[in-house]
Amino acid sequence: MRSLLIGIILITPILMSGCTQSDIETTEQAMGCTYAEAVNFNSSSIIDDGSCIYPDEPALILGCMYPDALNHNPSATSDDGSCRYPVVPNPVPGCTYSEAYNYDINATDDDGTCVYDSDGDGIIDAFEQLGCTDVNANNHNSSSTDDDGSCDYDEDDDGVYDWAESEGCTDIVAVNYDPSSTESNETMCEYPFVMTLENLEEFLADSDNDGDPDGFEASIDALKNETAFVRVIVVAETDEEDGLESDTNANTTSVEAIMGHDPVNEIVYNSMVMRFMGDISIEQTTVQSPDGINYRIGNSNSGSWYYARDEVYQYENPFSEAEEGDDEGDEDESECDEFLDNYPFGWTDNWTLSYDDGVNTAEGINQGKALVATLEFVGSTPELRLLQISSIHGMDSCAIEIMDASLIDIEIDTSVPRTSMTMKMENEIEEDSGNAKTWSADLSEEHFEEVNLDEIVMRVYAIDGESGETGNESTLVTEMQLSEQTSTYTDRCYQWTLSWSDNDNDGYTSAGDAYSISRTEKVIDPCDDDDEYRDRDFQVMFYDSWAGMPTGGVFTPGFGLFAAISSILASSVVIGRRDA
Numbered sequence: 001m002r003s004l005l006i007g008i009i010l011i012t013p014i015l016m017s018g019c020t021q022s023d024i025e026t027t028e029q030a031m032g033c034t035y036a037e038a039v040n041f042n043s044s045s046i047i048d049d050g051s052c053i054y055p056d057e058p059a060l061i062l063g064c065m066y067p068d069a070l071n072h073n074p075s076a077t078s079d080d081g082s083c084r085y086p087v088v089p090n091p092v093p094g095c096t097y098s099e100a101y102n103y104d105i106n107a108t109d110d111d112g113t114c115v116y117d118s119d120g121d122g123i124i125d126a127f128e129q130l131g132c133t134d135v136n137a138n139n140h141n142s143s144s145t146d147d148d149g150s151c152d153y154d155e156d157d158d159g160v161y162d163w164a165e166s167e168g169c170t171d172i173v174a175v176n177y178d179p180s181s182t183e184s185n186e187t188m189c190e191y192p193f194v195m196t197l198e199n200l201e202e203f204l205a206d207s208d209n210d211g212d213p214d215g216f217e218a219s220i221d222a223l224k225n226e227t228a229f230v231r232v233i234v235v236a237e238t239d240e241e242d243g244l245e246s247d248t249n250a251n252t253t254s255v256e257a258i259m260g261h262d263p264v265n266e267i268v269y270n271s272m273v274m275r276f277m278g279d280i281s282i283e284q285t286t287v288q289s290p291d292g293i294n295y296r297i298g299n300s301n302s303g304s305w306y307y308a309r310d311e312v313y314q315y316e317n318p319f320s321e322a323e324e325g326d327d328e329g330d331e332d333e334s335e336c337d338e339f340l341d342n343y344p345f346g347w348t349d350n351w352t353l354s355y356d357d358g359v360n361t362a363e364g365i366n367q368g369k370a371l372v373a374t375l376e377f378v379g380s381t382p383e384l385r386l387l388q389i390s391s392i393h394g395m396d397s398c399a400i401e402i403m404d405a406s407l408i409d410i411e412i413d414t415s416v417p418r419t420s421m422t423m424k425m426e427n428e429i430e431e432d433s434g435n436a437k438t439w440s441a442d443l444s445e446e447h448f449e450e451v452n453l454d455e456i457v458m459r460v461y462a463i464d465g466e467s468g469e470t471g472n473e474s475t476l477v478t479e480m481q482l483s484e485q486t487s488t489y490t491d492r493c494y495q496w497t498l499s500w501s502d503n504d505n506d507g508y509t510s511a512g513d514a515y516s517i518s519r520t521e522k523v524i525d526p527c528d529d530d531d532e533y534r535d536r537d538f539q540v541m542f543y544d545s546w547a548g549m550p551t552g553g554v555f556t557p558g559f560g561l562f563a564a565i566s567s568i569l570a571s572s573v574v575i576g577r578r579d580a
Helices: 002-017 021-029 197-204 214-221 335-341 559-579
Strands: 228-237 252-262 267-276 280-289 292-297 304-308 352-356 359-366 371-378 383-391 397-403 425-432 436-443 456-463 474-481 486-490 494-501 514-521 537-544
Touching (some): 214 383, 335 397, 456 494, 456 514, 474 486, 474 494, 514 537
Antiparallel strands (some): 228 252, 280 292, 292 304, 352 359, 425 436, 436 514, 456 474, 456 537, 486 494, 494 514
16 A cells, blocks of 8 residues: 555656656666565665565474473474473471571471571570579579570678678677678687686696696697797895995896797797896897807897807797706795695785786785786686786795797898807916926806817917016917817927817717917927027917907807706796606
C-alpha cells in the first residue's frame, strides 16, 4: 500500500507535466530493496521494487534445552522433549543451621531441632543456670554455669571484704587487745595475770629444799640460754669513821654491777660502778667476744671506748651455776641474801599485792628490821623482774633487777681506738753479780690476756741522765719479738741476751710464761771503766705492735680490785648462793 502510494505521488507530476529523461533516471535510482533484513537492502532506495533477497533460515538443532537435565545440550535451538532428570534422593532430616550447637552437615531437610550455645561453654542455652561461679566468694554456687555478678565477698556485711578481715581479740581489757581486728575471736584473748598471795607463796617456796626459792631460781635459770642482763645494786650508809675525807656531805657508799651475755654469739657484758660518799665514782664497762674486747673507763659522758683483742677467748656463761668451792659470796651477805635464805614468804605477814600495766608488785614490811621488801613480776607465769630490800629510816638498800635486753648493745666495735694488753708479772728479779746483771719475771696466774707472740716485742732501754730524775729520755738498746724466743746483741760496752720461755708451747702470752735478760761485760774490745754509758740505768719494757703502744693499755690503776668486788657481789646474790 505504501509502495503504491509512493508510486502515485511520483507518477502524478510526470503525467501532469510530462516525463523527461532526467526524471526517468531519478525515478530509477529511487527504487530498490528497502527492507533492512534483506541481504540486498539499499538504504538510499525510496521505493521498494520487490527485489529484496533474504538469507536462508538456519537449520533447527533439536535437543534438551533445560540446564538442570542430565542431557542438557547448550547448542540446541529447539527442545525436542528428550530431557532426562536425576533421581531425587530421600530427604535427610536434621539441623541445617551452621550456627546451631547441633548443626548436622549431612542434613538436607531442617526438622526444627536446632539448639544453640550462645557463650560456647558446652552448655546449651536452655540448660544454662545463672549464679556466682567464683569459688572464693562466700555464696559460690557449684551448679551455676554462668556468672551473673551476684558474688558476695563480705559474708557478715560489715563493709570489710572477707579477704581483708583480721581475726583477733577485740576485748579492750585483754592484754593482747588488737584494735585493728575486724573479726572478734574471744578465744584468742589473753587476760592479765593478777597475782594472789597463793601465787606469791608458791613463787617463794623452796619445794626441793635446795636453799633457793623455786620461782627465783627458775627466773635466773631462764637467763642461761637467752640474751639477758642482771643489775645488782648495794647501797650502804657510811659513818664518819668509815667515810672518806671529802668536802661532800653525802653519807653513802654504793656498788652497782651489771652482768649479761648473748649465748648465741658468746658475748659477755660487765659493767661496774663504785660510788663513795655519793659523788666520788669509778666506772668501767667491758664487752668481750671472740672478736675482741670493748671497754670504757668512766660513764657515757666522761668515758671513752677502747678496743682490745683476746685471741684465745674462753666464753663463760655468767648465769651458769658456780662450781663447788667457788662460792666467795657467803661472807658479808647483803639484805637481799638474807631475805632469800630465810623463808622469804614468811619474812613478813602483811604482803600487799597490786597490779598495773602488766606488772604485779608485792610489797612487805619487816617491822623488826625496819626493812621493806619490793618484788615485781611480769608474765602470766610470774617471772621476777625486780627484788629490792630497803631500809625504812635509812639509805641502806640492795636490789636485783633483770633488765630489758633490748636496751643494751653488746656488739664489738673494732673501729674505736686500740689499746694494748696488760702483762701481769710476778717473781720479778733484778740480780747484779759484778760483771753480769739479770732481769727476769714470770707471767702470773692472774694473767688472762693471751696474745700472739708475734705481736709483742721485748725491749731494753738505756735511761739518759741520773736514775730517778724526771723528764729523762730513754734510748732503745735492743729488742726482740717474743716469737723469736732468744736473741743476742752487743753494744759498745755489753753483750745482751734476751729470751722468752713459752712454757706451754701455745704461741701465746699465757700464765707461766717467763722472760729473762742478761747483760755481761764485752770480752773483746771492752769499753773504758769511766765510759758514761756504763753508769746508765737500764729498763725492760714490752711493746704491743698490734696496738702501737707499750703494754699496760689505758686501764685505771687498781681497777682490778673494783672489778673483783663487783664480780663477788654479783655472784653472791645471783649465782654463788645457789650451791648452799
